[in-house]
Every structure is written in C-alpha cells, then in structure tokens.
Amino acid sequence: MGTVAVQTPQDTNIREVISKINPEPRGKPSRPNEAPSLLVLLVTPSFAQHALDTDLPLKVLERFQENPTISKPLDALIAVVDRLPVPRNAPDGVEGIGYAFITNPSPSHVDSQLPLQPNASKPGSLSFDLSTVSHHGPRRVIAQMPLAQTIFSTGLPSTLIYTRYQFDPLSGHLRTQTSQRLESVTLPMPEDVSAGSVRLRAPLIPLTFPRLVVSSMGNIVRKLSPLPQPHENNSAESNSGDGQAASPTVFSASQELEAAVSTYFAARGMSPEPVQVWALIMPEDAGQKYPFRSLLNSVLKNNAKAIQQMMVDDRTNPMASGRLLGALSVGARLCKVLSGGGGWGKKAGLLSLDPDSQYSTRELRGDHGWDFTFEGDTTEEMMAAGRKQALGEIVKEGERIVFFLLGPKNLLKDPGADASSYFPAFVLGALPSSTENEQFDAEARHESGEAAGLTHYPWRFGALSEGGMALNVSQPGGPTTQTKVDAPYAVMTAYCFREEKPVAELNK
Structure with a gap:
C-alpha cells in the first residue's frame, strides 16, 4: 500500500x-x-x-x-x-x-x-x-x-x-x-x-475540571455541579450548622465554560474571538479507571495550575498524547457543543450537544421512523420515553463532563x-x-x-x-x-x- x-x-x-x-x-x-x-x-x-x-x-x-x-x-x-x-x-x-x-x-x-x-x-x-x-x-x-x-x-x-x-x-x-x-x-x-x-x-485544550451532570435531557445539558470528593458522605461532617445536609453547589451548564474561555484568551494574550468547544462525557466511575486517569490525570485531580499551563503550553496537552482511544474504550464519548450560554428564563445557561454519533446519507432518525408504543404505567413515563426517543440519550444525569476548546x-x-x-x-x-x-x-x-x-x-x-x-x-x-x-x-x-x-x- x-x-x-x-x-x-x-x-x-x-x-x-x-x-x-x-x-x-x-x-x-x-x-x-x-x-x-x-x-x-x-x-x-x-x-x-x-x-x-x-x-x-x-x-x-x-x-x-x-x-x-x-x-x-x-x-x-x-x-x-x-x-x-x-x-x-x-x-x-x-x-x-x-x-x-x-x-x-x-x-x-x-x-x-x-x-x-x-x-x-x-x-x-x-x-x-x-x-x-x-x-x-x-x-x-x-x-x-x-x-x-x-x-x-x-x-x-x-x-x-x-x-x-x-x-x-x-x-x-x-x-x-x-x-x-x-x-x-x-x-x-x-x-x-x-x-x-x-x-x-485531538488538538483539544482542557478548559474545565470534570463536573457532575445534575440535569439534562437528550442532547441538552442544563445543570452541573462539582464532583463529590472521596471524603464527602452523608455523615455529620457534611451537615450544615443547623443539622441539615449541605446542598451541593449547582450552576448552569455554560457558566463555568464561559469563564474558562475568557481565561484562555487572557492566558494567551489574545483578543476574544469565536471558538469551537467539545465535551468529553464520561461514565460515573471514570475516576476509578486507568484509561481516564492516564489521559486526564491533572484534570481529574482538579489541578488548576495544570489546566492553566495546558492553555499556554501545547507540550503538556493530554489530548495530544494518543491516549484518547483508551478512554473511549471504557465508555467516554466526544460531542461538539453546538450552542449554549445566554438566553432567558428556562433557556438561560443551557448547552446543546451534537445529537448524532455517526453519519448517514439521510436524517438518522428518519431512517427508522418513530416507534410510539405508549408503554408505561403513567402518562409521565410515556412522555419521558417519547422524549428519549425523539432527543436521543447523548448525556445522562450522573455522568461526568469535561469541556475542551479547539486549539491550533x-x-x-x-x-x-x-x-x-x-x-x-x-x-x-x-x-x-x-x-x-x-x-x-x-x-x-x-x-x-x-x-x-x-x-x-x-x-x-x-x-x-x-x-x-x-x-x-x-x-x-x-x-x-x-x-x-x-x-x-x-x-x-x-x-x-x-x-x-x-x-x-x-x-x-
């Protein structure tokens, strides 16, 4: 050949x-x-x-x-x-x-x-x-x-x-x-x-730490929160002063991402310009699996200095190491962020991910049509099943997500x-x-x-x-x-x- x-x-x-x-x-x-x-x-x-x-x-x-x-x-x-x-x-x-x-x-x-x-x-x-x-x-x-x-x-x-x-x-x-x-x-x-x-x-530069997907539907990510630390549990140590369990910090999906993009421009001494962003979605047990630790060691440890270094020094980029395939083999997926941020009311701070994971000569969902079986014990269950079929299940609540910016x-x-x-x-x-x-x-x-x-x-x-x-x-x-x-x-x-x-x- x-x-x-x-x-x-x-x-x-x-x-x-x-x-x-x-x-x-x-x-x-x-x-x-x-x-x-x-x-x-x-x-x-x-x-x-x-x-x-x-x-x-x-x-x-x-x-x-x-x-x-x-x-x-x-x-x-x-x-x-x-x-x-x-x-x-x-x-x-x-x-x-x-x-x-x-x-x-x-x-x-x-x-x-x-x-x-x-x-x-x-x-x-x-x-x-x-x-x-x-x-x-x-x-x-x-x-x-x-x-x-x-x-x-x-x-x-x-x-x-x-x-x-x-x-x-x-x-x-x-x-x-x-x-x-x-x-x-x-x-x-x-x-x-x-x-x-x-x-x-892939020439992708890490922007954020892994975050917990708190609220999502189909290809839409609504709310995220920091990952629970290993020492955190339901004991009294995690309770607030009034005896009530402390609520985890929850923020809109685009909040941290928008701030991270601004940090990237400042670190590189660049004027703001349109960027392309991808999300690496990982299963719940990502931190326990070697391929993820090998690929994103500093990111998984919430090492802020390491991320800032990756923004300016291409030699430290983990996505250029060739280890991405190992992460995919244990359940990770890579999705382009199509739109997000801004908006008003319920749409404020949402992120929309690419709903397709493969290519077709026609609309993927149009190849098979819709299968409305009306299965479920309640109307709510039937509606949830219909939404899942229509929107797909690109990201699920409980998974981890890391955002990357397309580098040079x-x-x-x-x-x-x-x-x-x-x-x-x-x-x-x-x-x-x-x-x-x-x-x-x-x-x-x-x-x-x-x-x-x-x-x-x-x-x-x-x-x-x-x-x-x-x-x-x-x-x-x-x-x-x-x-x-x-x-x-x-x-x-x-x-x-x-x-x-x-x-x-x-x-x-």
Whole structure:
C-alpha cells in the first residue's frame, strides 16, 4: 500500500500519478487460494471523474512488477475522499491517490455493501475495521469516514464504486463482470496494519475540571455541579450548622465554560474571538479507571495550575498524547457543543450537544421512523420515553463532563516512526470544511513541504474527511462506545511493525 501526493493537481493528469506508484513488497505472500483479491483506491476531488473509469484499477495493477492476481478474480473499491494524509507535518493533507492491495481479504467487505439509494442527500461513507491489542487486551475499532461531496464532478452526492473482475483465460486478462455504485461499505483491514498499536489524538485544550451532570435531557445539558470528593458522605461532617445536609453547589451548564474561555484568551494574550468547544462525557466511575486517569490525570485531580499551563503550553496537552482511544474504550464519548450560554428564563445557561454519533446519507432518525408504543404505567413515563426517543440519550444525569476548546492545528505533530519497532502506516483524520476556510487549498499545498510535482510514500495509506470521523470502539467484557471524533485535525494512527511477520495478509 502507499500514497502518491500531487502538488499541483490542476497541472497533473492521472497517467502521471499512476506512473509514480511503486509498490514495495512486505511480508510473505499468502497461500494460493481462489478468493478474490481486493484493491482499494482512494482518490481526491481533483481526480474524481476517474473514479468512474472501470479500467482505473487495472491500470494501477500494471504498476505491480509481478501480476498479483495471477488467475484470481479481483474486487476493486474506488472512493473519492477529501484529502490524503502524508508525513512531514502536513495536517491539511494532500491531493493524489492512495492504494492498498490485499491478496487474502475478509469476504465481509462484500456483505457490508449498501447500494446507493435514490433518496440519498448526503455523502456516503467508507468504514475501516481495525483489530489491535492494547494494554488491557484486544480492541476493535470501526472508523466511519464521510466521503467527499462530488455532485459537481461525478453527478453523485458521493462517489464509491465497487467492481468485480473475472479472469479471462482466453485473453489472459481481467474483464469487468459487474460494477455498482455504493452508499457505504466496511473494509476489514489486515492485522499487519495495526499490529503495533492504534492511537487517537485531538488538538483539544482542557478548559474545565470534570463536573457532575445534575440535569439534562437528550442532547441538552442544563445543570452541573462539582464532583463529590472521596471524603464527602452523608455523615455529620457534611451537615450544615443547623443539622441539615449541605446542598451541593449547582450552576448552569455554560457558566463555568464561559469563564474558562475568557481565561484562555487572557492566558494567551489574545483578543476574544469565536471558538469551537467539545465535551468529553464520561461514565460515573471514570475516576476509578486507568484509561481516564492516564489521559486526564491533572484534570481529574482538579489541578488548576495544570489546566492553566495546558492553555499556554501545547507540550503538556493530554489530548495530544494518543491516549484518547483508551478512554473511549471504557465508555467516554466526544460531542461538539453546538450552542449554549445566554438566553432567558428556562433557556438561560443551557448547552446543546451534537445529537448524532455517526453519519448517514439521510436524517438518522428518519431512517427508522418513530416507534410510539405508549408503554408505561403513567402518562409521565410515556412522555419521558417519547422524549428519549425523539432527543436521543447523548448525556445522562450522573455522568461526568469535561469541556475542551479547539486549539491550533499545529498542536499535533506528526508522530513519525519509531526506529526500534514500528512506524505509522494507516492514518485517518478530520479536516475543517474547505467552504469555511478559503485558504484551505493554498495552505495544504504550502505546508505539505513537497517539491513541485509528485511524491510516492510507500506504506502510508488513509483518508482525511471534512466531515470528521465516527468511531465504534469495543473490548471484550467492556462497553461498546459509538462517538463522533470531528474536531478538525484530530487523527487516528495505526502503527505497523517494521520487521516482517511470519504471516502477512498484505502482499504488496
């Protein structure tokens, strides 16, 4: 697998890009079998029209010195994505082509295909299924990546094409058997790709301590309070002077957040400006679990000086450590704060969180409709059940919540390779919307650090999406967490062992 980065796509034709593909062998070839091989091609918008060319996969295969299909059938998937990740601290990614050839893939990529629906109004998605090993045992991560919008280039909301080729013994070539436009598909990635580890980082700066959610409904957070300290209980020590139990401090959801944003600007010597905020929602027992303590040690200890230091010193940022995935595996979710603060009456101080934790080509709740069963012993119970179905259950009372501010895009540096054991081979990430950032293309070309022309990166594959990504994270015996990770420049990296393994599913 690899990526060809294109510095000036407007001056480059597809033949030039393909000519730079130079696959590097790795591992041992898989045993001969009759199952179709799989070729995955990720192309960027400048080359979107070529995704409709059923000969494109065959042209790419010509770059392999040895015929990797022999006489086997071939499955090919072509997707148009917003950008491709490359090394050298290019957070905005590049245009070009990424390729991955798998000689012995799992057949589940065929079963997971969803044909493009006529009523699709949003881009489809390409999901990657990764299996890895953490300090706490095996972990599975399914990452859903929204595709690029291609309505003006291919006439489709997004472009995802599946083609099956059969070997023709008379001509000695592969011939197209069937081709289909897809809305979504899930690709199981070979274990080689994530054999080292999988790390998730986000350029998010902590603003507040963990707070207890006192009042919420669906995706709306109303009231918060400080977490009870370990020594606090219902004994006489916690009673007020008149013998009544002391009431915990309760404040509106936006109160502390608004003050923390002002503190951030003052600490950085900046004038106030619009900001983007995310919330990390954690289960009640978060403080007792190692992944949370490892990620947010200073924050969990209510260390005010540590938070102030994180506001000005990017090197101390815990979200850049790569430990975020561990927190998600034990129940944490990341949600963007859509609106909040201000208001009058009952709406004063409320915070509204993103109600969706995954992506769909239609309205998520509209896919299934409403199921009004009128179950419940009382009218109040039936109304509560209806509200839960309509609003979802993004945040629950009793959970913990920490707020983060989106930091500068250069907060996360390319981790590079570990010379002793492994290197970053597979990268997925989130980008800001290019429609909101007029300098996106210019900055992406400037910061890629590439000389004018084409550059081939062997064993570097992945995609960057302006829609962010949605993760489904699970471990045996633990919860299954479904969450978006859509903070711009958030990145998930799978590390591959340097040394060749006895069994390798990736032939080239």
